[in-house]
Amino acid sequence: MNAIVFDKVWKEYGDHVVLEQIDLEIAPRAFVALVGPSGCGKTTFLRMLLGEEKPTRGAIMVADAPLKPEPDSDRGVVFQRYSVFPHLTVLGNVVIGREFEKAGAFGRLYGAKRRQAEDEARELLSAVGLAGHEDKYPVALSGGMQQRLALAQALMRKPKVLLLDEPFGALDPGIRSDIHVLMRRIWNESELTVVMVTHDLSEAFELGTRIIAFERPRNRPEELERYGARLSADIPVPAEVPAAPKGATVTKDIEIWPKKMAGSPGVWTRYGPSAPRS
Amino acid sequence: MRALNYRPDKTWRLALAFLPFAFLCLAYVTGSGIRLAANPNDKLLPGFSTMGEALNVYAMQPDPRTGAYLLWSDTAASLTRLLTGLAISTSIALVIGIIIGLLPVAGAMFAPVVSVLSMVPPLALLPILFIVMGLGEASKITLIVVGTSLKLIRDIAMRVGDIPREQLIKAQTLGASTAQIGLRVVLPQILPRLIDAVRLEIGPAWLFLIAAEAIAADSGLGYRIFLVRRYLSMDVILPYVAWITLLAFVMDLGLRALQRKAFPWFAEARAA
Numbered sequence: 001m002n003a004i005v006f007d008k009v010w011k012e013y014g015d016h017v018v019l020e021q022i023d024l025e026i027a028p029r030a031f032v033a034l035v036g037p038s039g040c041g042k043t044t045f046l047r048m049l050l051g052e053e054k055p056t057r058g059a060i061m062v063a064d065a066p067l068k069p070e071p072d073s074d075r076g077v078v079f080q081r082y083s084v085f086p087h088l089t090v091l092g093n094v095v096i097g098r099e100f101e102k103a104g105a106f107g108r109l110y111g112a113k114r115r116q117a118e119d120e121a122r123e124l125l126s127a128v129g130l131a132g133h134e135d136k137y138p139v140a141l142s143g144g145m146q147q148r149l150a151l152a153q154a155l156m157r158k159p160k161v162l163l164l165d166e167p168f169g170a171l172d173p174g175i176r177s178d179i180h181v182l183m184r185r186i187w188n189e190s191e192l193t194v195v196m197v198t199h200d201l202s203e204a205f206e207l208g209t210r211i212i213a214f215e216r217p218r219n220r221p222e223e224l225e226r227y228g229a230r231l232s233a234d235i236p237v238p239a240e241v242p243a244a245p246k247g248a249t250v251t252k253d254i255e256i257w258p259k260k261m262a263g264s265p266g267v268w269t270r271y272g273p274s275a276p277r278s
Numbered sequence: 279m280r281a282l283n284y285r286p287d288k289t290w291r292l293a294l295a296f297l298p299f300a301f302l303c304l305a306y307v308t309g310s311g312i313r314l315a316a317n318p319n320d321k322l323l324p325g326f327s328t329m330g331e332a333l334n335v336y337a338m339q340p341d342p343r344t345g346a347y348l349l350w351s352d353t354a355a356s357l358t359r360l361l362t363g364l365a366i367s368t369s370i371a372l373v374i375g376i377i378i379g380l381l382p383v384a385g386a387m388f389a390p391v392v393s394v395l396s397m398v399p400p401l402a403l404l405p406i407l408f409i410v411m412g413l414g415e416a417s418k419i420t421l422i423v424v425g426t427s428l429k430l431i432r433d434i435a436m437r438v439g440d441i442p443r444e445q446l447i448k449a450q451t452l453g454a455s456t457a458q459i460g461l462r463v464v465l466p467q468i469l470p471r472l473i474d475a476v477r478l479e480i481g482p483a484w485l486f487l488i489a490a491e492a493i494a495a496d497s498g499l500g501y502r503i504f505l506v507r508r509y510l511s512m513d514v515i516l517p518y519v520a521w522i523t524l525l526a527f528v529m530d531l532g533l534r535a536l537q538r539k540a541f542p543w544f545a546e547a548r549a550a
Contacts (some may be wrong), residue, residue, distance in 0.1 A: 072450065073451060076452075077448060079444040081444065082442035082448075083444060085445060085448075085449075086544075087466045088466075096452065100455075103458075105455065105458060106462075107455075107457075107458035108462075137542070137546060137547075138543075153452070154452075157452055
């Protein structure tokens with residue numbers, strides 16, 4: 001997989017400039033985290049990378065050829081919601097990738113080919129920790145399990161780029177850290193370039209090798225229409241020493257300081273105690 | 279407690295559902311009793327025994343002229359027309375609705391014409407159908423098809439539009455072609471919703487059927503009602519109306535059961 005190059009890319013919707021002058025090169029095997037305030041064009045950026053939207057000006061190049069103008073199997077994707085097919089079982093959701101690839105217009109495999117696809121799917125499912133759930137429908141899975149399924153589904157076609165649109169944004173913190181471990185393993189084990197949109201900075205720093213921040217430099221109401229977001233920061237994360245695996249038995253008991261007392265008469269503000277208003 | 283917080287339990291729910299039916303029956307019996315007391319030959323509100331006798335004649339005894347059991351032959355004739363019409367219109371709606379909903383070009387071309395045509399009052403077309411297709415079965419079935427298919431097409435196209443964009447993108451990133459997306463992603467998700475749409479069209483389908491039978495037919499439930507109307511035979515009309523209602527209700531119930539059985543994921547998703 002070759003580098004993805006954004007060459008002076010602008011995106012405008014009518015008069016509204018969303019992104020301006022994006023010049024960027026994403027190296028192969030990078031894990032890029034896109035951060036920025038809501039509405040700054042992170043998702044638009046991802047959709048352009050996906051081929052769902054075209055840049056208004058400029059070009060996106062992969063291996064010196066323009067990016068294909070529609071989504072294809074080179075680019076896998078996981079959205080925050082609606083990533084999996086509700087009418088298929090967990091196994092069916094993963095097998096369908098191979099069926100799209102190998103079967104004709106009807107998109108169904110039978111016999112030996114299907115069994116082979118199912119075996120591959122089972123392997124992937126146990127890799128993401130969904131073994132034993134093959135026959136359930138996605139609605140019976142928790143949010144974290146659904147996102148694991150979406151990852152397995154996206155990996156079935158072995159994409160070169162994996163695009164993640166706030167994939168873990170709706171998950172509980174504990175489940176989120178579990179799935180971070182999984183995500184890191186997937187990135188280490190497959191030939192993947194990952195681009196992840198997130199609004200969680202700690203997630204960006206934990207997973208990413210490179211953080212890209214988008215921001216609108218001009219934010220006055222009358223300027224909002226005409227000036228889009230620019231790259232405001234591009235931070236390479238230093239390669240970290242792999243941490244020793246943490247034991248699951250350690251539980252932390254943290255007391256919050258200063259102590260909070262129920263029924264305290266005033267509220268401690270940064271200017272000192274304030275009396276309750278009467 | 280506020281009124282909106284009173285929730286009936288299962289027994290109460292059943293009892294409450296039964297109550298309006300009981301009230302309707304009671305009101306009828308009382309009204310009929312008052313009229314029959316004033317005039318034992320009153321035909322307007324016959325007693326249940328009179329209706330039972332009429333039903334016995336129509337359902338259990340062969341018609342002296344044709345030898346057919348009228349209630350059953352009428353039911354068979356009507357249901358054949360109704361189900362044929364609904365089957366045709368459902369198949370048309372499924373194919374065209376998915377194409378309009380999925381392909382922007384097809385949507386741009388056909389969606390406006392479908393929404394204009396769906397505003398044509400189907401009953402106004404009935405004379406045209408009789409003129410063009412004659413008075414036989416074809417014109418009645420066509421009326422049902424015309425009357426229900428256009429609304430079904432619009433409904434299906436809208437339901438296809440309701441499928442999250444993310445799923446269509448996801449399927450494309452898995453390498454699916456347009457045909458594969460239509461057959462593996464859209465069609466299976468539309469089928470349970472199609473059942474819902476058809477359930478809502480059962481009522482209009484009966485309306486069109488009875489209207490067509492009333493005007494020109496030689497059998498059928500609608501035909502019979504309008505035939506005996508000349509003799510003020512309320513003792514036949516009322517059981518027939520109840521029978522039609524029961525048939526429509528059972529069809530609705532059957533479709534709902536089919537939806538639950540055939541698409542377990544849909545019921546689960548709806549409950550969640």
